[in-house]
Amino acid sequence: MRILIVDDEYNIRELMRKYLSLEGLESDGAENGLSAQRLLREHHYDACLIDLRMPGMDGISLISWIRQEGFRMPVIMISAHGEIRDAVTALKEGAQDYIVKPFDPEELTIRLRKLMEAQQLKSLVETKTRSVEGFDEGLVGNSPPMARIKEIIGRIADSPATVLVTGESGTGKEVVARQIHGVSAMADGPFVAINIGGVPENLLESELFGYEKGAFTGAVNRKIGMFELASGGTLFLDEIGDMPQTLQVKMLRVLQDRKITRLGGTSPMPINARIIAATNKNLESMVHEGTFREDLFYRLNVVRIELPPLRERKDDIPLLAGVILNRLNRQMGHRIEALAPEAIEALKAHPFYGNVRELENILERAVIFADGPIIKADVLDLRSGISRPGSESISSTPMYFSSDDDGAAKSLKEMEVEAIIRCLHRWEGNRTRAAEELGISRRTLINKIAEYKLDL
Structure with a gap:
């Protein structure tokens, strides 16, 4: 202090x-x-x-x-x-x-x-209200990859070094960021998270850096940006790969000088926040393509933590499932005690291209349809999710959307429309989060909404 x-x-x-x-x-x-x-x-x-x-x-x-x-x-x-x-x-x-x-x-x-x-x-x-949705139970898992990640977090706890967390969508990148914050010297300070891809480009700069009164039309009062809000704590920049190139230069200068200037302001102000960035994109490829600045990449990539997909740490599935079920019991008022052994084996055999988020969705459906305190394999709907890595189509949808009321099979278009509507309702219209759950890019989701003329 x-x-x-x-x-x-x-x-x-x-x-x-x-x-x-x-x-x-x-x-x-x-x-x-x-x-x-x-x-x-x-x-x-x-x-x-x-x-x-x-x-x-x-x-x-x-x-x-x-x-x-x-x-x-x-x-x-x-x-x-x-x-x-x-x-x-x-x-x-x-x-x-x-x-x-x-x-x-x-x-x-x-x-x-x-x-x-x-x-x-x-x-x-x-x-707390500004943070994006996260897996609140902490960093769960004892597999060798997770043990290695926990070791790295322990080593960097007292260092102010910038951290870059990479991994597929749904692997728990914000969980890692919160874990780093929680064991750091800044643990008593705030944890501020912003989803770069979820903020319109024309608003992102003011969200990050704030603005002075009169900086632009509509700026009737001064606004404090995320960098200032995170003072004394940690700023988590999720989906850093979606940062517009016009802002990448300013972000580079902030990381170099450790100072920010509000929009419309003239006096640089020091920042006292640890920066943790995350992405599910290949930043190295983006650098080669010219869509991400090389100098900014090296400023972010001081300490790299790469999260393995769930299919590469299947021994953690029983532990993860237990933690998720405990949370679902509290939230939904159910009393699910455990997964049957064959249900655990079925989960371990599933590819989980949606990672932990897909596991959460599968278990949430299972809790709803379970007939007793033990979830059996036949209750698990493992058909929903992504059919293959990198798929840009929605291959299927929950079992209770798989046919019409008269039992006739639905077309792929009908299934996609229902899956899109359901996801958007679940995420209260947040297209970025809905796209992540569906396993497609945000741009693909927007195109499908336009293609199907969905009034959302």
Whole structure:
């Protein structure tokens, strides 16, 4: 934790710095508001202690500037003048607390820690809603490939190095990112995730970097971007291979300089977030094709974690299935106890081109149609999913969509239409997630929606 102390009296600054160091807190000192502005632009701080009376820019004006610039750290106003109106003004401008000199250093530290803990909790709650769908049970599996991945995560836990997670769709790339965050030195900070492929190109830059009021038509207020929201934690860039080339240059500069500039802004701001990127695409091939910058690839590919497909770690299927069934029981109010041995063998024999996500879908259907606490093999619908790797057609659909009400077999077109509609309803219209579940690209899904004239 790093604290900024702003006070025009040198002795006060040094006394506070020494006491904070005894409490395990790092700190910097600024003698006035202008010096504080410079330090805030150059470094990340978890909290600020600001004196009320200072020559030039006073404490109230500095707090107002901090909030206008979008800095979210807690602020405690300190003053030798205990007037109520000063405290009220400071709180209105964005201070979280007010303390009068002379003060007890221990009391100040207690208040400071409480405010920082509250801010961390608030960030976690806010960013939780922004994260993309993930497999919440953690990194499940004891097979040799998964043991190796866990070893790598342990080795890089205390390193701020950028990580690139690769693997097929549905293998659990966000799970790995969350695991890295959870064991890192930034585990107490927020985990912010953004699906690059799920954000329209014209909005992606403002989502990542934020914007200033008046930066463009409709920018009526300042917006804080994902890089700033992730300060003190981890920013997970899912589907990095879908990043438009126009933004790749800016992303490269951010990774090089560790600074961002909001749209419409002029002052670069430091970022203090670990970057984890993920993709199911072959970035090396994209580099050779000229669709992904080589220099950006090397900036991202500092530490590489390649997730194996589920068909290459079938020994993990029973463990994965057990964890998924426990979650489904909680969510759906069922009491499924286990899979029958023949059901486990059937799952192990399945190719699982949809990986863990396909396993979840199969088990969810099985829980619905199971007649008792044990799921038997004949309840598993293993016909749904992808017929072969790289397939760009939807080969089949759940068993209860396989025929008309009169028992007549449906055409491939009818099956595809129903599969598309069902997936889009399940994902609440999210085309990227629906395409992943169907095993086709987002562009193919959009083309099929247009081809079948689906009003979705």
